Amino acid sequence: MSNAAHPAATRDVPDGPLADGGTDTSAPLVTVTGLSVRVPGGPVLLPPTSLTVHAAQITALTGVSGSGKTTLLRALLGHLPAGAAIASGTLDVLGHDIPALAPEALRQLRRTRLAYVGQDPGSALNPRMRVRQLIAETATDPSERAVLGLLREVRLPTDDGLPDRRPTAISGGQQRRVALARALARTPEILLLDEPTAGLDPALRDEIAQLLRHLATTRGLAIVMACHDPELVATCADRVVRLSAPARARVPAPRTASPTGIPDKAVGIAARSVSVVFPHRGGAQHALDAVDFTAPPGSATGIVGPSGSGKTTLLRVLVGLHRADSGTLTLDGQPLAGTARGRGRAHHRRIQLVPQNPLDALNPSRTVSAALARPLRLHGGLARDRVPERIAELLEQVELPADFARRYPAELSGGQRQRVSIARALATEPDFLLCDEITSALDPDTATGVMELLQRLRTERHMAIALVSHEPHLVAAYTDTVHLLDAGRLTAHGPTATLLPEGGALHG
Amino acid sequence: MSAPTSTSLTAGRRPGGARYRALRRVVPGLILVLLALIGPYLAAHPIDTPVTAPFAAAGDGAPLGGDQLGRDVMSRLLHGGTALIGSALLVAAVVTLLATLLGCFAVLHPTLGRAVERTADVLILLPPVLGIMLIALAWPGGGRWAVIGAAIVLGTPYAVRIVAGAAAPLANAGYVEAATARGESLPYIAARELLPNLRATVLALFGLRFVEAVYIISMAGFLQIGPQPPAADWALMIRENAPGILLNPWAVVAPSLAIAALAISVNLASASLAPRSARKAVTTS
Amino acid sequence: SGGGTSAEPAATGGKPKKGGTLRIGALGRAGAITRDPHGTQGNESDYLVLALVYDTLTVPGAKPNTLPRLAASWEPSKDLKTWRFTLAKGAVFHDGSPVTAEDVVWSLRRLRGTPSGAARLPGIKAENIKAEGADTVVLISDYANAELPLLTRLTTFVLKKDTPDSALEKAPGTGPFTLDWYRGGNARLVRNDSWYGGTVLLDAIEVTMFETPQAMANALLAGQIDVASNAGAVAARTAESRKDIQVVRRPNDMSMPLVMRTASGPFADARVREALRLVVDREAMVKQVLSGYGTVANDIMGTGDPHYAKDIPQRERDLAKAKQLLTEAEFDLSRTYDLVTTEDISGLAESATLFAAQAREAGIKIRVVKQESGAFYEKTWLKGDLYTSYWGTNDSVVFFASKTLVSEAGQNEAGFADKDFDASYRKVIGTADEKARATALRELQQIEFDRSGYLLWGMADGIDLAAAKVQGLPTLAGYGRVQLENVWLR
Amino acid sequence: MAAPVRAATAPRRTLPLLGRVAAVVARRVLLLAVLLAAVFAAVELLPGDAATATSERGESAADVAARRQLLGLDRPVWERFGEWMTALPTGDLGTSARGQKVTDLLADPFPNTLLLAGCAFLLTVAAALALGCWAAARPGRPADRIIGHAATSAFAVPEFVISVGLLLVLSLWTGWLPAVTLTGADGDPATWTMLIMPVLALVIPQTGWNTTIVRGALADQAAAPHVEAARLDGLPTRRIILRHALPGAVPAIATGFATSTGMLLGGTVVVEALFNYPGIGGVLASAVASRDTPLIAGVVICGGAAISLVLLAADLIRARVLGARP
Numbered sequence A: 001m002s003n004a005a006h007p008a009a010t011r012d013v014p015d016g017p018l019a020d021g022g023t024d025t026s027a028p029l030v031t032v033t034g035l036s037v038r039v040p041g042g043p044v045l046l047p048p049t050s051l052t053v054h055a056a057q058i059t060a061l062t063g064v065s066g067s068g069k070t071t072l073l074r075a076l077l078g079h080l081p082a083g084a085a086i087a088s089g090t091l092d093v094l095g096h097d098i099p100a101l102a103p104e105a106l107r108q109l110r111r112t113r114l115a116y117v118g119q120d121p122g123s124a125l126n127p128r129m130r131v132r133q134l135i136a137e138t139a140t141d142p143s144e145r146a147v148l149g150l151l152r153e154v155r156l157p158t159d160d161g162l163p164d165r166r167p168t169a170i171s172g173g174q175q176r177r178v179a180l181a182r183a184l185a186r187t188p189e190i191l192l193l194d195e196p197t198a199g200l201d202p203a204l205r206d207e208i209a210q211l212l213r214h215l216a217t218t219r220g221l222a223i224v225m226a227c228h229d230p231e232l233v234a235t236c237a238d239r240v241v242r243l244s245a246p247a248r249a250r251v252p253a254p255r256t257a258s259p260t261g262i263p264d265k266a267v268g269i270a271a272r273s274v275s276v277v278f279p280h281r282g283g284a285q286h287a288l289d290a291v292d293f294t295a296p297p298g299s300a301t302g303i304v305g306p307s308g309s310g311k312t313t314l315l316r317v318l319v320g321l322h323r324a325d326s327g328t329l330t331l332d333g334q335p336l337a338g339t340a341r342g343r344g345r346a347h348h349r350r351i352q353l354v355p356q357n358p359l360d361a362l363n364p365s366r367t368v369s370a371a372l373a374r375p376l377r378l379h380g381g382l383a384r385d386r387v388p389e390r391i392a393e394l395l396e397q398v399e400l401p402a403d404f405a406r407r408y409p410a411e412l413s414g415g416q417r418q419r420v421s422i423a424r425a426l427a428t429e430p431d432f433l434l435c436d437e438i439t440s441a442l443d444p445d446t447a448t449g450v451m452e453l454l455q456r457l458r459t460e461r462h463m464a465i466a467l468v469s470h471e472p473h474l475v476a477a478y479t480d481t482v483h484l485l486d487a488g489r490l491t492a493h494g495p496t497a498t499l500l501p502e503g504g505a506l507h508g
Numbered sequence B: 001m002s003a004p005t006s007t008s009l010t011a012g013r014r015p016g017g018a019r020y021r022a023l024r025r026v027v028p029g030l031i032l033v034l035l036a037l038i039g040p041y042l043a044a045h046p047i048d049t050p051v052t053a054p055f056a057a058a059g060d061g062a063p064l065g066g067d068q069l070g071r072d073v074m075s076r077l078l079h080g081g082t083a084l085i086g087s088a089l090l091v092a093a094v095v096t097l098l099a100t101l102l103g104c105f106a107v108l109h110p111t112l113g114r115a116v117e118r119t120a121d122v123l124i125l126l127p128p129v130l131g132i133m134l135i136a137l138a139w140p141g142g143g144r145w146a147v148i149g150a151a152i153v154l155g156t157p158y159a160v161r162i163v164a165g166a167a168a169p170l171a172n173a174g175y176v177e178a179a180t181a182r183g184e185s186l187p188y189i190a191a192r193e194l195l196p197n198l199r200a201t202v203l204a205l206f207g208l209r210f211v212e213a214v215y216i217i218s219m220a221g222f223l224q225i226g227p228q229p230p231a232a233d234w235a236l237m238i239r240e241n242a243p244g245i246l247l248n249p250w251a252v253v254a255p256s257l258a259i260a261a262l263a264i265s266v267n268l269a270s271a272s273l274a275p276r277s278a279r280k281a282v283t284t285s
Numbered sequence C: 001s002g003g004g005t006s007a008e009p010a011a012t013g014g015k016p017k018k019g020g021t022l023r024i025g026a027l028g029r030a031g032a033i034t035r036d037p038h039g040t041q042g043n044e045s046d047y048l049v050l051a052l053v054y055d056t057l058t059v060p061g062a063k064p065n066t067l068p069r070l071a072a073s074w075e076p077s078k079d080l081k082t083w084r085f086t087l088a089k090g091a092v093f094h095d096g097s098p099v100t101a102e103d104v105v106w107s108l109r110r111l112r113g114t115p116s117g118a119a120r121l122p123g124i125k126a127e128n129i130k131a132e133g134a135d136t137v138v139l140i141s142d143y144a145n146a147e148l149p150l151l152t153r154l155t156t157f158v159l160k161k162d163t164p165d166s167a168l169e170k171a172p173g174t175g176p177f178t179l180d181w182y183r184g185g186n187a188r189l190v191r192n193d194s195w196y197g198g199t200v201l202l203d204a205i206e207v208t209m210f211e212t213p214q215a216m217a218n219a220l221l222a223g224q225i226d227v228a229s230n231a232g233a234v235a236a237r238t239a240e241s242r243k244d245i246q247v248v249r250r251p252n253d254m255s256m257p258l259v260m261r262t263a264s265g266p267f268a269d270a271r272v273r274e275a276l277r278l279v280v281d282r283e284a285m286v287k288q289v290l291s292g293y294g295t296v297a298n299d300i301m302g303t304g305d306p307h308y309a310k311d312i313p314q315r316e317r318d319l320a321k322a323k324q325l326l327t328e329a330e331f332d333l334s335r336t337y338d339l340v341t342t343e344d345i346s347g348l349a350e351s352a353t354l355f356a357a358q359a360r361e362a363g364i365k366i367r368v369v370k371q372e373s374g375a376f377y378e379k380t381w382l383k384g385d386l387y388t389s390y391w392g393t394n395d396s397v398v399f400f401a402s403k404t405l406v407s408e409a410g411q412n413e414a415g416f417a418d419k420d421f422d423a424s425y426r427k428v429i430g431t432a433d434e435k436a437r438a439t440a441l442r443e444l445q446q447i448e449f450d451r452s453g454y455l456l457w458g459m460a461d462g463i464d465l466a467a468a469k470v471q472g473l474p475t476l477a478g479y480g481r482v483q484l485e486n487v488w489l490r
Numbered sequence D: 001m002a003a004p005v006r007a008a009t010a011p012r013r014t015l016p017l018l019g020r021v022a023a024v025v026a027r028r029v030l031l032l033a034v035l036l037a038a039v040f041a042a043v044e045l046l047p048g049d050a051a052t053a054t055s056e057r058g059e060s061a062a063d064v065a066a067r068r069q070l071l072g073l074d075r076p077v078w079e080r081f082g083e084w085m086t087a088l089p090t091g092d093l094g095t096s097a098r099g100q101k102v103t104d105l106l107a108d109p110f111p112n113t114l115l116l117a118g119c120a121f122l123l124t125v126a127a128a129l130a131l132g133c134w135a136a137a138r139p140g141r142p143a144d145r146i147i148g149h150a151a152t153s154a155f156a157v158p159e160f161v162i163s164v165g166l167l168l169v170l171s172l173w174t175g176w177l178p179a180v181t182l183t184g185a186d187g188d189p190a191t192w193t194m195l196i197m198p199v200l201a202l203v204i205p206q207t208g209w210n211t212t213i214v215r216g217a218l219a220d221q222a223a224a225p226h227v228e229a230a231r232l233d234g235l236p237t238r239r240i241i242l243r244h245a246l247p248g249a250v251p252a253i254a255t256g257f258a259t260s261t262g263m264l265l266g267g268t269v270v271v272e273a274l275f276n277y278p279g280i281g282g283v284l285a286s287a288v289a290s291r292d293t294p295l296i297a298g299v300v301i302c303g304g305a306a307i308s309l310v311l312l313a314a315d316l317i318r319a320r321v322l323g324a325r326p
């Protein structure tokens, strides 16, 4: 605990797979030596990795998408994906040899000393329990006072009725903190976090970073987090373990962006005065309120706004998955049907959406190749024997090895799934690509790679992009115009350079 | 570190051992079905000729004793499965098929969904036994077909609900929306996007429907609807021979055991065909 | 005529003793419950209760087959059309009022007025039922009928005059027992100490209605009831190994003939009918269908009749002769013939099944078709070419001749029209002279044996199961089993 | 910072509870009316009618026609249905083909059947939940497999087989229990021991069916993220099942139990016959045999009302459980 007082001192430990807290005097809580995980006779999930974790330190696991961050966390927890097994190395957590631990002892360990918060903590909260019960359930001290204390500790208000709400009635950021409080309630010694800030806007991200720092310091907690957000790593990690990815496809050389000028307004996809109202019991919610949107061919348009401002809804209206309550859609000046069913084949091909949630964007029971082959056959009219070749090409474009074609989505990491989903949208060679938070699960390098790819297609094929993102620097770097949304209203739109100077914070 | 060879990838996903285990679970069902099919050729006596005293205890010539007319229980047992298995399989297949079709379309098409829901709501109020009585009486001489019809009509609404219930969460999944946006037709989405994820549900449903069909058909037999004497039918045998159970228990016990064995083996088979991953159970690690 | 005693006791276990409650089970269905003594008694349980609470004019007997009850004696006129019934002395209703001829006339007319009244009192118009003084009732038949008292044995229950329909359930009767309570087919009856017919020994009878013979037999085996009425052969065999249970066999209880249409169709040729009678293996039928609880019969209906022609030789199986007859009659052996049956009583469908198997040995292809009871009576009965039928009153040859065989009979099941038979029948019912009647009756039975539409392979015994302590159970066939007034408990 | 509370869930509680319940009840009543119309029509489709079905040997065609007129069978179906329906609110179920008041015919047997089916239902619910949870807590282990197979076979074997088996073992061989139900002057079973075997005969197959459903629904829930998370939180299996998996499985389970009600009532037809239980099953069997439309409709409405009540409970449970989810 001696180092708890001066965490900044150990902050800049050099990166590397064998990074070791050599300056610590206390015994490490976790010792991982040469651990590797693979499916017997199958792919490698985690290349040999070593790691030690000490009390009161935050250890960040970074590395490109698919490098095994999630796998390592799950190994520490003793919960590997079905079929995978430890291939080599040792794993010691709190003095226990995790792989050899009896189920009951493992359960006790998780119950009292080891806590894990997954990548999507909102869905991990029982929707039928109240916040208060959720925290008391795992707490060593389930008293009212202690529960409220925990809520305050994670900076949640306790006097506006939040403790009596259910998880579905609180926002995503609040869910994340409730999950954290639930993990802390058992006073663990080690806290494992997977992507604690993915998909959150910058304000929330900073808040969580502060909180983690605070917890490590005051509680002497050892935190291990998988993270691809360099800013978060920079603000709060004591040490960084960089996982090296298994052999992967060539990274395409970055190309210089060559944004075209804003072309003629008459062509491209456009929405005029679109409104969407969601009926709710006892009232209605205006998800979109007379919003105008235009994306000319070859353009790159950013859509930016706080969580719940209607960004996703706008894209869904454009692609025809949600019929707008009022307003008109046009494509190249011609009216565009309000629903996908009402549209012709050509429209289907030309407008493609990459949906927000990478988890359910792919059919779990169909292989990557099946997912990619269908649009190729349906819209490309490709001969059967040409399909595998084209699939390999698409995978390569999103930096995935060609042999991933045979995998099922469950055998991919979060970022890999998102890239397959992008590849599927690209398969029809669309003229308009609507991207909903497509980089939220990707590490910076991969994200840049993907954005570069889109940029290239823009210039080569004159494809237009609409980009919804919480990452201001991406919007700033890759779009020419931007639409700002707030609570369903279009508050501003214009050149990115003027509306988003140097990619600064937009909201919050 | 060496990259995995591509050949080992597929082998790793479905180890030969698992396939063998799955096969082993399907085998009892297959054997039973096979036995029911070739049973008539193994039978020592014709099904309608008395060979011993009515309800004679097991003994020479009749290894399982005689039935209510002194016919050989063993021979009748060997003959009696074909029709029951056939009808139950037919009912289970048709109900599962209908339910899968209607259930998938119902979640993709709200109007149809509401119609299906309402019909199910009404039919669920009708006790199955009363339903069989009405349908079978409305179609006298329908015999086995009337019972099959009744079982299908009565079983489908509930089955549709099960499929629709399982499919509903999938209907809004990203991949279904992606398919819609891609311009896929409803049948394609139902067949290629929803169905593969419902395999476990559908197979479990088939198993359950089969058992339910056996139940309904035997129930109909008990109510004197359906197969007619001198047909050798397991359900009919149970009913006909029940009065003599104290004289020759085998006449009742043997067909009962046959029905139970049939139900178990079919369920076993359908459960083992279901994909393991889709049906996760509460595991401790 | 008249006189004689009631049914013989089944077993004698010492001197009859007074007291005790007899728990008896009888078959019945909840939906078919009737409390009207003149209604359609679909339930044996209801009939049992009615028969113990109310009296009929006469009751079935062994020999002669008609015995006095409420009518102490009867006398025909010379032309056998007018019959005078004299009521028993001292007969009173349960409420103490004496039974008068007026009461009987009112009851018989009420019976005649029911939908099936014409079938129950054939040839007797309502206005031809009259009282003569206080204790004589006169019935005038439209035609000479020497067997008229037969008709008064089963449902001529006597109620008090002008009993309204709403009061039927509690209406006092004259029988050996009075009704304590009745509920949903079950009832409790207590002894009528002032019964005119003799001393009743039992204190009470508790009647339980059973939907299935199986449930009834189980109740008896478990000791929940003392008597299972009409429990069936299988139950009897089950009980045979039990020392504490007696099996009471009542011979000639039920006939299950096959009916072959004589008027038209493939069986119109008498040679074909005879061939079928030669095809059946009667012993096997009795053994397999009735579990041996029955006797082989000779194609003559009414086997319990004191005048049954025992001298006509028993027909045996003779496949060769059958085949020869079929060839002579040019019977089409390539066709499959439907044999329609029902499951109304146990053994019926089985007899059809077994017969079909036996007929196959003679090259006749028969398919058994089971019909639901309602459909059977609507579509097949009286019309079909080949079907099973069943009759429970088998103590009178004349009964069957009048109901089902004489050409104008309302229930002529086989469409049988035979001049010689009709002539013999007229002679039987129109002749007062015993000897001449007997000759005619013999003749009538011979014709029936030779060429009627019936194939009567055997007679089922009626089988009651009873606990060992029950004594004096009736052994008469058919509804004779409800005569429980002489029963006592050891 | 954080987005405001989502509007989706907040106003739910403000809706008047009474109004919602009334709407649900009204829907159930309407469904029952539709079913009755269907049954009325179905009975009309049956060949023959009450007049011929209740006829006896020796009746002439004229007699049957007269009775047909007496029973009102010569009038159109819809007229009779309308008459029957309008009399319903006054508690009048019409007159049976044999001229008795349907209410009188059902007055004794229906409460008896309710008692039998009610006991069986409660036992089924308890047993199925216990067995289903027990099996779900041990997925893939012998206990789970045994329960799974036992449940399947119990359900496959119809009530009458089980009844016969119970009779043999519990009564005829051992003499432990009375073989049949006898009633006293009040029309109720004489002793409660007479209920044991009929109830068991109904419970065993239905428990099989419902255990299968409970087990399946729990297995489905086990894959839910919050259940998986609860497991990773190291909570005891018991708590995971009862607190995290079961609530989500309740709608599916409730629907299963609701269907069970119909099968239970149907099963009484057979079980009552075998144990001579004085219930509605016997009435129904003979009513169908004699095409007694008013009597069949009376039985259907009683059974339908009972099933509706259970479905109503299921509706309310489902509304409560699902209400927690937007």
Ligand SMILES: Nc1ncnc2c1ncn2[C@@H]1O[C@H](COP(=O)(O)OP(=O)(O)OP(=O)(O)O)[C@@H](O)[C@H]1O
Pocket (backbone or CB within 6 Å): A039, A043, A044, A045, A046, A063, A064, A065, A066, A067, A068, A069, A070, A071, A072, A081, A082, A083, A084, A226, A228, A410, A411, A412, A413, A414, A415, A416, A441, A442, A443
């Ligand atoms: N069940 C599985 N079967 C086979 N390979 C798998 C399986 N699960 C994961 N993988 C592979 O293992 C590797 C590591 O996956 P992991 O989820 O740990 O990556 P990650 O570092 O968390 O990536 P991301 O940042 O994209 O979430 C990936 O290449 C993935 O394709």
Ligand SMILES: Nc1ncnc2c1ncn2[C@@H]1O[C@H](COP(=O)(O)OP(=O)(O)OP(=O)(O)O)[C@@H](O)[C@H]1O
Pocket (backbone or CB within 6 Å): A278, A285, A286, A287, A305, A306, A307, A308, A309, A310, A311, A312, A313, A314, A356, D006, D008
């Ligand atoms: N199917 C729906 N039913 C009811 N309300 C909905 C539905 N979909 C979205 N909403 C509401 O509409 C508003 C806009 O939602 P939308 O998904 O477009 O937001 P977003 O800007 O994409 O937010 P985020 O950044 O969190 O993805 C939100 O308040 C949301 O609660």
Ligand SMILES: [Mg+2]
Pocket (backbone or CB within 6 Å): A069, A070, A071, A226, A413, A414, A415
């Ligand atoms: Mg990951």
Ligand SMILES: [Mg+2]
Pocket (backbone or CB within 6 Å): A311, A312, A313, A356, A436
């Ligand atoms: Mg969004």
